[in-house]
Amino acid sequence: MQRYILTERGKWIIAMFVVVLIVLPVIIVIISMVTRNSIQNDQYHGINGLSQTENGSVSTGQPSEAPANSSQTVPNDGLDIQAGVLTFMFTPSVQTSFDENTISLIGELLTSPKNTDDAQIAVVIPQLTDADAMTLTTAVSDAFTAYNVPLSRIVFYVNTPEPNTESHELTIRLQ
Numbered sequence: 001m002q003r004y005i006l007t008e009r010g011k012w013i014i015a016m017f018v019v020v021l022i023v024l025p026v027i028i029v030i031i032s033m034v035t036r037n038s039i040q041n042d043q044y045h046g047i048n049g050l051s052q053t054e055n056g057s058v059s060t061g062q063p064s065e066a067p068a069n070s071s072q073t074v075p076n077d078g079l080d081i082q083a084g085v086l087t088f089m090f091t092p093s094v095q096t097s098f099d100e101n102t103i104s105l106i107g108e109l110l111t112s113p114k115n116t117d118d119a120q121i122a123v124v125i126p127q128l129t130d131a132d133a134m135t136l137t138t139a140v141s142d143a144f145t146a147y148n149v150p151l152s153r154i155v156f157y158v159n160t161p162e163p164n165t166e167s168h169e170l171t172i173r174l175q
Contacts, residue, residue: 079105084114084174090139091167092132097139106143106172114174121154122175126161126168136170 006014078087086109088102098106109115123140125133141151161168 079108081108081112082114084109084112084119086172088170089167090136090170092128092135093166095139096135098143103143103146107147109172109174110147110149112174119153119174121149122157122171122173123154124157124159124171124173126170127158128161128168140172 079085086105088105090098121144125136125140127133128136137156140154140156144151144154
């Protein structure tokens, strides 16, 4: 039996082979993830100037004309039934649930042609304290439960809120 000795040149060839087989696919995966996140962030950024952190899947929406400190629902201009988008204000320090008008607008949103059996409901919420986030997610869940919408269809996305604001713009999108 003959033994082979690995030369310096052979070591370099093996090292390059390992780099091509391991490092290159990792770089490709990272680039594809960054590109996908960038596209999704661009979709949200074009809407209401929101940026988001990914928890699941994403969607886009219509801008609101309500003042930033409003704790009331944005009038009908925050609802686009054809696009399947609802935008309104919420103040977690004051509100523990949605008002009747907001719940009614959610019902109207559910009549959108975008509301198919396999459509997800993307809810863009601000990054809040644990207590405020629980209040907000409970309000969202309760509103959709009132319309017999399974909670498995709801996907939450978190964005970075403006500093020192009590009222936050929420966007609900059928996707």
